[in-house]
Amino acid sequence: MRILRNNGLTIALLTAFLLSMIGMTVAGHYHENEQLAQHGLPAISITQYLTNENFLSALFENWESEWLQMATYVVLTAYLFQKGSAESRDPEEPPEGDKPRYPARWRHGPLLRWLYHYSLGLVLLLLFILSFLGHMLASHLASNAEAAIHGNSAQSLLAYIGGARFWFESFQNWQSEFFSTAMLVVLSIFLRYKGSPESKSLSASHDDTGG
Known part of the structure; x- marks a missing residue:
């Protein structure tokens, strides 16, 4: 598809970002509950962790x-x-002349x-x-x-x-x-x-x- 070809770099990077965010959230949630358990405190849900x-x-x-x-x-x-x-x-080269094309x-x-x-x-x-x-x-x-x-x-x-x-x-x-x-x-x-x-x-x- 043309839209994937023309925007593939952004799509790939945003996909990697979302997967990394999921990984961070899941791992961080487990780690947070491990820390709470060590102090005898109740675990929190993943929804609560997102605002933690x-x-x-x-x-x-x-x-x-x-x-x-x-x-x-x-x-x-x-x-x-x-x-x-x-x-x-x-x-060694002079800056290129750059005549702006302003949006209206x-x-x-x-x-x-x-x-x-x-x-x-x-x-x-x-x-x-x-x-x-x-x-x-x-x-x-x-x-x-x-x-x-x-x-x-x-x-x-x-x-x-x-x-x-x-x-x-x-x-x-x-x-x-x-x-x-x-x-x-x-x-x-x-x-x-x-x-x-x-x-x-x-x-x-x-x-x-x-x-």
Whole structure:
């Protein structure tokens, strides 16, 4: 079918996402009930688990790092270069003239045109901020729920984000995203994958920049 051919990449990635979400939910549900049983607490249903602070914290924690990675990558590749990488513009070539073709609703007013120019980076940044806030709030609730199980007092949100746990959860994901992206940039100088637009052609030299 033409729709599958034209949208196969998105369909495959969303299918992988849904299967991974199912796996995360099922495994996380079992793990959560194991933890509750160890503390003599009743098990929760899978529906309850989907609104559980531990599930939401883990979910937003991972989304946060992915959106940060993509937003940073989109912005940095507009201004910075890596000679020889398929992921970079060529620093030796002047930027191509790009005459925008504005949709009708974006044509009027400098603000709308500016938003159109930078819409991809702005939306990715917004998704990062929303996921960051979701992670922060859910992780705070998870920390207080854990404290209650152990008979400790709850923390305020301000006190929680001033502590180490939240930032450890964030930085442990951020570092892996930045490292993997840097490796993609560097490895694309020397390695190839036939047919992929993310790779240089098999005939390109290591010094050739761009896909």
